[in-house]
Amino acid sequence: MISLQFQLNGESVSLKTPADRRLLAILREDFDLTGAKPGCEVGRCGACMVWLDGAPANACLLMAWQLEGRSVTTVEAIAADARSEPVRAALAECGGLQCGYCTPGLVVTMTHLATRTPRPDAASACAQLAGNLCRCTGYGGIQRAVERLFPPPASAPAAADPSD
Amino acid sequence: MKPTDEDTLGHADLLARIRPRPDAADKLRAQVRYPTDRYMSAQGDVALHGAILGSPHPHARILAIDISAAAALPGVQAVVTAQDIPGRTHYGLRVIDRPILCADKVRCIGDPVAAVAADTLAIARAACALIRIEYAPLAVVEDPVAALLPEAEALHEGGNLLHAVQHGWGDLAQAMAAATHVVEDEYETPRQMHGYLETEGGIVEHDGAGGLTVHFACQHPARDAEVIADMLRLPAGKVRVIGTPIGGSYGGKDELTIQPIAALLAWKSGRAVRLQLSRPESVDLGVKRHPFRIHMRSGCDAQGRLLFHSVSLLADTGAYATHGPEILDAAQEHAVGPYAWPALAVEGRLAYTNNGIAGAFRGFGAVQTQFALERQISRLAKACGIDGLTFRQMNLTAPGALGPMGQVVAPFDGPQRVLDLLATHPLWLSRAPRDEGRYRHGIGLALVHRSDGFGRGGPNAAQIAIGLAADGAIEIRCGFTEMGQNLIDTVRVLGARLLGCAEGDLRAVLGDSARTPDSGSTAASRATAILWRGLGRHGHEWRKRLCALAAPQLGRTPDALLAAAGGIRDANGELLLSYASLANALGDALPELRISLEAEETPSEIAAAHYVFGACAALAEVRIDTWSGRAELTRMVIAAALGPVISPQGFLGQMEGGALMGAGMALTEHLPTAGGRYLARNLDGYLMPTVMDAPRFEIIAVQGLPEGDEIGPRGAGEIGVNIAAPAVAEAIAAALAMPVRRLPVLPDQILDHLCAEPAGMALAHADATESAR
Numbered sequence: 044m045i046s047l048q049f050q051l052n053g054e055s056v057s058l059k060t061p062a063d064r065r066l067l068a069i070l071r072e073d074f075d076l077t078g079a080k081p082g083c084e085v086g087r088c089g090a091c092m093v094w095l096d097g098a099p100a101n102a103c104l105l106m107a108w109q110l111e112g113r114s115v116t117t118v119e120a121i122a123a124d125a126r127s128e129p130v131r132a133a134l135a136e137c138g139g140l141q142c143g144y145c146t147p148g149l150v151v152t153m154t155h156l157a158t159r160t161p162r163p164d165a166a167s168a169c170a171q172l173a174g175n176l177c178r179c180t181g182y183g184g185i186q187r188a189v190e191r192l193f194p195p196p197a198s199a200p201a202a203a204d205p206s207d
Numbered sequence: 208m209k210p211t212d213e214d215t216l217g218h219a220d221l222l223a224r225i226r227p228r229p230d231a232a233d234k235l236r237a238q239v240r241y242p243t244d245r246y247m248s249a250q251g252d253v254a255l256h257g258a259i260l261g262s263p264h265p266h267a268r269i270l271a272i273d274i275s276a277a278a279a280l281p282g283v284q285a286v287v288t289a290q291d292i293p294g295r296t297h298y299g300l301r302v303i304d305r306p307i308l309c310a311d312k313v314r315c316i317g318d319p320v321a322a323v324a325a326d327t328l329a330i331a332r333a334a335c336a337l338i339r340i341e342y343a344p345l346a347v348v349e350d351p352v353a354a355l356l357p358e359a360e361a362l363h364e365g366g367n368l369l370h371a372v373q374h375g376w377g378d379l380a381q382a383m384a385a386a387t388h389v390v391e392d393e394y395e396t397p398r399q400m401h402g403y404l405e406t407e408g409g410i411v412e413h414d415g416a417g418g419l420t421v422h423f424a425c426q427h428p429a430r431d432a433e434v435i436a437d438m439l440r441l442p443a444g445k446v447r448v449i450g451t452p453i454g455g456s457y458g459g460k461d462e463l464t465i466q467p468i469a470a471l472l473a474w475k476s477g478r479a480v481r482l483q484l485s486r487p488e489s490v491d492l493g494v495k496r497h498p499f500r501i502h503m504r505s506g507c508d509a510q511g512r513l514l515f516h517s518v519s520l521l522a523d524t525g526a527y528a529t530h531g532p533e534i535l536d537a538a539q540e541h542a543v544g545p546y547a548w549p550a551l552a553v554e555g556r557l558a559y560t561n562n563g564i565a566g567a568f569r570g571f572g573a574v575q576t577q578f579a580l581e582r583q584i585s586r587l588a589k590a591c592g593i594d595g596l597t598f599r600q601m602n603l604t605a606p607g608a609l610g611p612m613g614q615v616v617a618p619f620d621g622p623q624r625v626l627d628l629l630a631t632h633p634l635w636l637s638r639a640p641r642d643e644g645r646y647r648h649g650i651g652l653a654l655v656h657r658s659d660g661f662g663r664g665g666p667n668a669a670q671i672a673i674g675l676a677a678d679g680a681i682e683i684r685c686g687f688t689e690m691g692q693n694l695i696d697t698v699r700v701l702g703a704r705l706l707g708c709a710e711g712d713l714r715a716v717l718g719d720s721a722r723t724p725d726s727g728s729t730a731a732s733r734a735t736a737i738l739w740r741g742l743g744r745h746g747h748e749w750r751k752r753l754c755a756l757a758a759p760q761l762g763r764t765p766d767a768l769l770a771a772a773g774g775i776r777d778a779n780g781e782l783l784l785s786y787a788s789l790a791n792a793l794g795d796a797l798p799e800l801r802i803s804l805e806a807e808e809t810p811s812e813i814a815a816a817h818y819v820f821g822a823c824a825a826l827a828e829v830r831i832d833t834w835s836g837r838a839e840l841t842r843m844v845i846a847a848a849l850g851p852v853i854s855p856q857g858f859l860g861q862m863e864g865g866a867l868m869g870a871g872m873a874l875t876e877h878l879p880t881a882g883g884r885y886l887a888r889n890l891d892g893y894l895m896p897t898v899m900d901a902p903r904f905e906i907i908a909v910q911g912l913p914e915g916d917e918i919g920p921r922g923a924g925e926i927g928v929n930i931a932a933p934a935v936a937e938a939i940a941a942a943l944a945m946p947v948r949r950l951p952v953l954p955d956q957i958l959d960h961l962c963a964e965p966a967g968m969a970l971a972h973a974d975a976t977e978s979a980r
Contacts, residue, residue: 071246072246077237077240077241077244078237080241080243080244080404080405080454081243081406081483081486082404082405082486082890083486083890083891084486085890085891087889087891088404088890090404118236118237119237122235122236122237123236131232131235134235135227135228135231135235136226136227137225138225138856138859138860140234140235141228141693141860141864142403142404142405142452142453142455142456142690142691143230143234143235143239143452143454143691144241144403144405144455145404146234146235146237147237150235150237169898169899172897172898173897173898173899174897175898176402176404176890176895176897177404177898178401178402178403178404178455178864178868178895179455179691179860179864180860180863180864181860181863181865181866181867181868181896181904181927182863182867182896182901183859183860183863183901183904184859184860184863185898186901
């Protein structure tokens with residue numbers, strides 16, 4: 044058992060837990076945050092994705108000892124954040140979800156991509172979504188949502204970015 | 208039937224009509240609780256954690272089981288074996304052969320022998336490791352051919368032949384003699400895995416009244432409740448099964464999974480128990496698509512008229528029957544296709560083996576034979592020098608003709624319609640293979656028809672109910688479960704259309720054995736059609752009943768009232784009484800209309816034959832890397848003749864999702880076994896398509912039906928799978944002039960083909976040579 048302190052959805056939390064216990068189990072069993080789903084538990088399917096210090100990570104691959112002092116944001120907080128609203132709207136309106144089990148992980152990854160600067164293009168965003176498996180949609184609706192969220196630069200208003 | 212503008216909905220039309228699923232907002236905010244998200248009972252008790260001890264042997268006798276060390280481990284609350292089952296110990300569908308827990312014999316890796324409920328999952332697993340089981344290994348039956356030899360070790364008392372089928376007509380010998388072109392080959396299809404992201408699991412809790420409540424994903428709650436009640440010797444109604452919502456099923460959760468074991472643990476421990484399979488456990492124990500070996504010999508005359516078709520099927524059903532017999536029946540029926548064969552002979556056998564368990568999977572026996580059949584048809588067309596589309600058009604059965612088993616079927620012209628539509632599609636018109644550096648592009652065409660519902664003699668009857676809830680919602684109550692197919696939207700659309708109310712007046716109540724009537728299984732692409740029939744035929748009765756109940760409240764005669772959007776209205780459409788006010792006035796005497804639908808089957812006395820069919824044709828475009836041998840699906844155009852589209856989003860999603868699943872079967876998905884063991888046990892070794900593998904889809908709904916059609920919508924739940932696997936195979940075959948006998952078409956197969964013939968090494972060159980001839 045280790046004593047552990049980390050930021051969870053913006054609040055400091057502490058617990059005593061075995062050092063090798065997975066973040067996925069901690070979230071679901073100790074905090075009733077069931078938005079992160081077990082799918083493969085080897086980091087392949089992406090159903091358990093969270094943000095670790097703001098970047099997508101599979102909660103099934105993170106052990107308790109790795110969390111000390113880190114910041115974990117789950118889909119429950121991300122989905123309540125207005126920045127995820129365009130992602131949720133695009134998925135809903137394009138038919139990007141069916142059974143919905145992979146959906147929280149997709150929201151986590153896509154919101155991260157949609158809030159990054161510079162924003163990736165659709166092809167790059169798709170490539171980065173290959174870690175989120177969906178078995179229902181055939182990805183048709185997910186591709187349409189990606190195309191809406193990550194339009195080609197030409198169709199976006201020309202931005203004079205001094206860093207370019 | 209005269210075509211109208213609405214007869215065909217193109218992809219853009221469908222996209223313009225889709226709208227967020229009713230549950231989209233909750234699912235996107237992770238506010239939906241799946242069965243496996245439950246760690247606590249309704250009373251707030253933290254559930255015990257369950258774990259199953261499965262067999263490490265694919266085939267063995269159980270000589271002794273000693274649970275004493277496990278039971279003594281601190282934190283263990285219950286250990287169960289078959290001895291703890293007070294009632295029925297086995298379950299099954301047509302054949303009852305599956306033990307809830309094995310007592311004397313195990314027949315596949317992971318076959319459950321014992322289970323533990325403990326305070327933590329770690330303790331439950333540690334206790335499983337302390338259970339001592341003495342096994343006497345038996346010969347492993349690995350091959351379905353060997354399984355049927357007399358000397359084979361029998362898995363079950365009746366031997367290894369689970370089911371055999373045979374049908375046909377005409378004079379085969381004469382037709383064979385008359386044929387100008389004959390194609391004969393042996394095809395193989397893979398053991399595909401469902402890959403639902405939510406593994407089997409849920410929670411079983413005590414209801415405080417001597418019964419159990421089971422939250423477990425399933426497709427037929429009433430049946431699960433019956434099996435569990437029978438196991439525990441409980442009266443019917445003492446087990447409530449809530450089977451919805453589901454994190455994916457695709458047929459894999461149609462038969463019971465592990466809920467009886469969870470129920471037994473809850474019963475013995477007296478506590479709520481949560482049980483969920485890990486992914487490797489799920490791979491071992493979950494059913495798979497039946498691998499088929501298909502021998503076909505088919506022929507036509509010099510003009511391209513089909514003359515005969517001879518089919519022999521052998522499928523590996525694994526350790527237990529589950530849906531195996533129905534799947535072989537479907538394979539038999541769909542091996543014939545929508546084609547007119549003057550002479551036909553189909554036979555098939557289903558063999559028990561120790562290769563896991565095969566069972567229901569979207570596409571259900573049909574997709575395997577459709578792949579082989581479409582290969583045969585394309586190869587015959589090529590032999591005749593006729594393009595594949597024309598060849599198919601020439602050989603379709605007439606819309607009013609008998610079906611593939613010789614049965615009377617509902618008149619249907621879908622195959623003609625979808626072929627006619629694709630004949631002018633730009634992708635078809637540009638179908639010649641072309642090279643682009645190391646890549647070769649090819650376009651393939653396939654056509655399938657597929658059945659709706661169960662065959663004759665199957666559990667085709669259904670009950671649904673319409674009720675007024677206390678809050679004024681009009682509830683459509685049915686035992687079907689929501690697994691992503693968007694049944695909840697279908698309920699709203701059909702309810703509004705057929706009950707006269709507004710969509711906002713409606714609520715879907717699904718998949719709860721205590722609150723919904725037994726609608727039969729959410730399977731065989733049947734749920735939408737059942738709702739259409741039930742609400743369509745009884746909607747008028749429901750509206751009359753509401754008016755009769757409202758009349759005394761309003762002091763008017765029922766004839767002057769109309770149940771419409773928002774509530775009861777007068778002849779001028781003025782709202783007199785909202786549904787909420789009506790419900791309030793009625794108090795406890797709320798109406799419920801129970802609707803019983805008799806099985807609607809073919810009148811022909813042919814077992815398992817279907818009455819209703821839908822159809823799809825597709826064009827698939829592949830890009831093949833001639834260096835690596837990898838085939839990539841780049842485009843998929845599907846024309847689907849399934850009658851009126853009820854839920855555009857549901858329709859589009861089912862077609863696209865089904866198609867990629869079928870494409871996966873054609874390109875990457877296969878779970879091989881060695882010595883009865885799966886060679887992959889997780890999603891890193893078993894490759895399902897990612898977003899990078901998805902093609903550009905174009906889905907076209909051909910809504911028109913023959914004049915006088917009484918069936919309405921055909922199910923869209925499976926046919927995407929059925930059409931895609933053959934279409935992708937055809938595209939690869941067209942690109943490389945390759946026979947394509949085995950799915951999936953892995954890179955080594957393509958490289959073998961490219962290397963086998965010297966001309967194949969330089970495709971562009973080979974092509975130039977051919978056109979110069």
